[in-house]
Amino acid sequence: xxxxxxxxxxxxxxxxxxxxxxxQRIVNTKKQGHDVVVVVSAMGDTTDExxxxxxEVSPLPPARELDMLLTAGERISMAVLxxxxxxxxxxxxxxxxxxxxxxxxxxHGKAKIIDVRPxxxxxxxxxxxxxxxxxxxxxxxxxxxxxxLGRGGSxxxxxxxxxxxxxxxxxxxxxxxxxxxxxxRIEPRARKIPRxxxxxxxxxxxxxxKILHLRCVEYARRYDMPIxxxxxxxxxxxxxxxxxxxxxxxxxxxxxxxxxxxAHDRSQAKITVVGVPDKVGEAAAIFxxxxxxxxxxxxxxxxxxxxATGLTDIxxxxxxxxxxxxxxxxxxxxxxxxxxxxxxxxxxxxxxxVGAGMSTSPGISARFFEALSQAGVNxxxxxxxxxRVSVVVSETQxxxxxxxxxxxxxxxxxxxxxxxxxxxxx
Amino acid sequence: xxxxxxxxxxxxxxxxxxxxxxxQRIVNTKKQGHDVVVVVSAMGDTTDExxxxxxEVSPLPPARELDMLLTAGERISMAVLxxxxxxxxxxxxxxxxxxxxxxxxxxHGKAKIIDVRPxxxxxxxxxxxxxxxxxxxxxxxxxxxxxxLGRGGSxxxxxxxxxxxxxxxxxxxxxxxxxxxxxxRIEPRARKIPRxxxxxxxxxxxxxxKILHLRCVEYARRYDMPIxxxxxxxxxxxxxxxxxxxxxxxxxxxxxxxxxxxAHDRSQAKITVVGVPDKVGEAAAIFxxxxxxxxxxxxxxxxxxxxATGLTDIxxxxxxxxxxxxxxxxxxxxxxxxxxxxxxxxxxxxxxxVGAGMSTSPGISARFFEALSQAGVNxxxxxxxxxRVSVVVSETQxxxxxxxxxxxxxxxxxxxxxxxxxxxxx
Numbered sequence: 001x002x003x004x005x006x007x008x009x010x011x012x013x014x015x016x017x018x019x020x021x022x023x024q025r026i027v028n029t030k031k032q033g034h035d036v037v038v039v040v041s042a043m044g045d046t047t048d049e050x051x052x053x054x055x056e057v058s059p060l061p062p063a064r065e066l067d068m069l070l071t072a073g074e075r076i077s078m079a080v081l082x083x084x085x086x087x088x089x090x091x092x093x094x095x096x097x098x099x100x101x102x103x104x105x106x107x108h109g110k111a112k113i114i115d116v117r118p119x120x121x122x123x124x125x126x127x128x129x130x131x132x133x134x135x136x137x138x139x140x141x142x143x144x145x146x147x148x149l150g151r152g153g154s155x156x157x158x159x160x161x162x163x164x165x166x167x168x169x170x171x172x173x174x175x176x177x178x179x180x181x182x183x184x185r186i187e188p189r190a191r192k193i194p195r196x197x198x199x200x201x202x203x204x205x206x207x208x209x210k211i212l213h214l215r216c217v218e219y220a221r222r223y224d225m226p227i228x229x230x231x232x233x234x235x236x237x238x239x240x241x242x243x244x245x246x247x248x249x250x251x252x253x254x255x256x257x258x259x260x261x262x263a264h265d266r267s268q269a270k271i272t273v274v275g276v277p278d279k280v281g282e283a284a285a286i287f288x289x290x291x292x293x294x295x296x297x298x299x300x301x302x303x304x305x306x307x308a309t310g311l312t313d314i315x316x317x318x319x320x321x322x323x324x325x326x327x328x329x330x331x332x333x334x335x336x337x338x339x340x341x342x343x344x345x346x347x348x349x350x351x352x353x354v355g356a357g358m359s360t361s362p363g364i365s366a367r368f369f370e371a372l373s374q375a376g377v378n379x380x381x382x383x384x385x386x387x388r389v390s391v392v393v394s395e396t397q398x399x400x401x402x403x404x405x406x407x408x409x410x411x412x413x414x415x416x417x418x419x420x421x422x423x424x425x426x
Numbered sequence: 427x428x429x430x431x432x433x434x435x436x437x438x439x440x441x442x443x444x445x446x447x448x449x450q451r452i453v454n455t456k457k458q459g460h461d462v463v464v465v466v467s468a469m470g471d472t473t474d475e476x477x478x479x480x481x482e483v484s485p486l487p488p489a490r491e492l493d494m495l496l497t498a499g500e501r502i503s504m505a506v507l508x509x510x511x512x513x514x515x516x517x518x519x520x521x522x523x524x525x526x527x528x529x530x531x532x533x534h535g536k537a538k539i540i541d542v543r544p545x546x547x548x549x550x551x552x553x554x555x556x557x558x559x560x561x562x563x564x565x566x567x568x569x570x571x572x573x574x575l576g577r578g579g580s581x582x583x584x585x586x587x588x589x590x591x592x593x594x595x596x597x598x599x600x601x602x603x604x605x606x607x608x609x610x611r612i613e614p615r616a617r618k619i620p621r622x623x624x625x626x627x628x629x630x631x632x633x634x635x636k637i638l639h640l641r642c643v644e645y646a647r648r649y650d651m652p653i654x655x656x657x658x659x660x661x662x663x664x665x666x667x668x669x670x671x672x673x674x675x676x677x678x679x680x681x682x683x684x685x686x687x688x689a690h691d692r693s694q695a696k697i698t699v700v701g702v703p704d705k706v707g708e709a710a711a712i713f714x715x716x717x718x719x720x721x722x723x724x725x726x727x728x729x730x731x732x733x734a735t736g737l738t739d740i741x742x743x744x745x746x747x748x749x750x751x752x753x754x755x756x757x758x759x760x761x762x763x764x765x766x767x768x769x770x771x772x773x774x775x776x777x778x779x780v781g782a783g784m785s786t787s788p789g790i791s792a793r794f795f796e797a798l799s800q801a802g803v804n805x806x807x808x809x810x811x812x813x814r815v816s817v818v819v820s821e822t823q824x825x826x827x828x829x830x831x832x833x834x835x836x837x838x839x840x841x842x843x844x845x846x847x848x849x850x851x852x
Binding site: 020054056062064066069075076078082084087092093099 | 442445446449476479480482483484485487488490491492494495497498501502504505506508509510512513518519520525546570
């Protein structure tokens with residue numbers, strides 16, 4: 001049997017008890033005859049505690065040193081995990097990102113992996129040892145300084161290592177059982193999805209489902225590495241994220257499903273630029289200003305201009321945390337663009353239906369909007385992709401919208417599964 | 427001006443307040459025109475906390491992984507210290523032992539430095555930056571694994587770096603003002619020694635004075651690197667540890683002093699092997715057994731054998747922590763050696779007088795023993811070197827013995843200095 005890469009998040013290794021549980025799980029996989037390479041995040045709240053310490057001495061900690069500091073977190077968890085495995089009678093060796101050959105660019109705090117040279121990992125596995133690798137970190141090719149990969153970094157480390165090692169699968173463990181048709185805290189009839197395509201997972205992640213990070217799914221898709229999302233607290237099969245052909249082929253029960261899941265996102269705000277003169281270049285000026293402020297916008301809607309005034313409104317959504325910065329950037333622009341005023345609304349939410357079958361099934365949007373209408377949900381903005389329809393609604397109506405969509409597309413199970421749907425941290 | 431290497435111990439950087447204070451001190455040195463390279467230990471109790479964590483998952487943590495774990499401690503302190511310096515407007519870059527070029531053998535937990543290749547440190551200093559280096563750690567030349575240097579490791583890192591960088595001085599900072607003629611907690615008239623030779627410092631350290639570790643002094647002596655022992659809590663000059671010629675030459679007030687200081691050690695125990703047949707090879711068998719158990723013995727005394735019985739007693743001292751192991755090793759030997767019984771006494775203490783002038787001044791031992799006798803102190807064992815006389819006494823008489831020796835050799839000052847004489851940790 002080949003190599004299995006397993007990634008355990010911070011909640012799975014929050015304390016000694018968790019580390020011992022994970023160690024047992026890793027040993028069980030080894031006993032089944034697999035070569036096992038493990039990627040681990042920092043224990044529980046370690047990262048936050050280290051950031052607090054940095055803030056005690058520095059209002060704006062320099063990025064190179066912050067990376068040096070934060071990488072101590074995985075160093076601790078990986079060494080302790082290796083000890084726990086050895087206590088069970090199996091050899092284990094821990095490796096930093098640098099030792100594992102995770103080569104990145106020099107962008108501290110959000111470095112990108114540019115190469116993986118896992119010579120020492122292969123050597124350890126060849127010796128029969130279990131290799132434990134620090135997630136979230138690497139070493140810069142140019143400066144030789146230690147870097148961190150930013151949000152989703154440990155998942156990305158795991159997938160990148162799995163690709164470099166030609167592993168059979170990359171297993172991503174957290175405290176949830178897999179990817180669900182909707183957030184079970186909102187939709188009690190939500191069902192675990194057995195198989196889902198990379199593309200659908202990307203849309204789900206982009207639209208607010210917090211199981212996997214975009215970067216890691218993009219990496220897996222590029223190299224066709226299967227991801228198995230599962231819980232470290234149970235032995236249940238989780239969700240397999242695979243290429244589209246493998247979803248329909250192997251899971252006949254899903255063939256007829258047009259919609260795979262409903263995602264929602266309460267982290268966004270809406271900005272409306274009211275009374276923009278409807279002439280060439282105005283929209284460009286507005287979005288250039290926002291882009292220059294390094295703000296990621298999501299949906300954009302421009303109304304048809306009123307014939308009488310020649311003025312139009314432009315609305316867009318963006319992460320709430322960046323709202324004030326965007327408003328400041330736009331305020332500087334009022335004289336240039338000549339708009340009337342700015343509106344800011346952070347009590348909005350986004351609800352999306354995602355499904356690869358959508359592109360060949362007409363009427364999906366209509367069915368979605370009808371369901372929302374019957375539930376009394378008012379649609380503020382709409383955007384679509386090949387395999388997704390998203391709407392912005394009032395934050396108070398997010399739950400009703402999720403329930404309505406879930407029911408309208410027959411996604412539910414009759415049993416209510418007892419799971420918690422949470423974030424994965426790094 | 428040249429390079430100054432400064433080493434700060436864990437008590438100096440125990441929290442954010444301490445780190446900021448040390449940062450200011452480093453910046454002050456930089457402002458005086460020096461290039462500054464700093465070696466730092468882990469913050470306060472970090473190392474103990476990491477060891478506790480290891481023990482939670484493993485009864486006997488594997489050495490490679492324990493080193494990986496413990497080196498997270500300096501990684502944290504050095505990054506935070508670099509941040510604190512940058513906050514003061516000076517560039518600082520932190521480096522792990524491996525990045526700083528500290529190459530060791532592969533003996534995890536007690537690695538020896540075999541080379542220092544400080545290319546990155548010189549580069550940083552050349553750029554005008556302050557380099558912060560993790561003490562206590564290095565990287566194995568053969569396995570490329572991370573190693574720790576064991577007790578005194580950070581001091582040794584500092585001296586080794588100072589030598590490799592051809593620094594002007596290696597400053598070792600702790601919470602005490604320097605090396606004293608005796609422990610001021612026991613002898614209130616103890617005086618700070620302005621200059622002391624490497625050899626005397628070695629004897630003081632070996633005999634229980636806890637300011638500097640043997641390894642670091644040996645390294646400094648070999649390469650003639652001056653050490654300045656001082657407190658990070660005051661601006662006072664501390665104690666200069668230099669070669670013998672520089673002590674007498676520059677400090678005329680010390681020329682007449684025969685005894686430099688009085689050291690004491692309460693960490694030892696005494697084992698007596700009673701009734702050993704007085705024939706060739708018996709002592710060798712006893713000490714081979716103890717050596718095979720990896721136990722470091724210190725003083726050895728063999729009594730003249732009683733003519734009537736042909737039996738003798740052999741006593742030796744050793745660290746208390748190794749007492750039970752030594753007793754077990756010796757117990758196995760009873761049939762072979764045919765001794766009568768074993769005695770174990772851990773309520774002993776050792777008091778030593780140290781001074782380079784001793785070798786040319788007759789009568790020193792006599793004066794020492796007379797002083798002890800007048801103080802009512804009973805001598806259990808005696809050992810001497812070129813520049814030292816040590817006695818083992820009852821633990822309850824250690825204090826009286828230190829006071830008697832200090833007075834007998836006129837070491838005291840009239841003022842009582844308000845200092846605390848403590849250990850340096852790593």
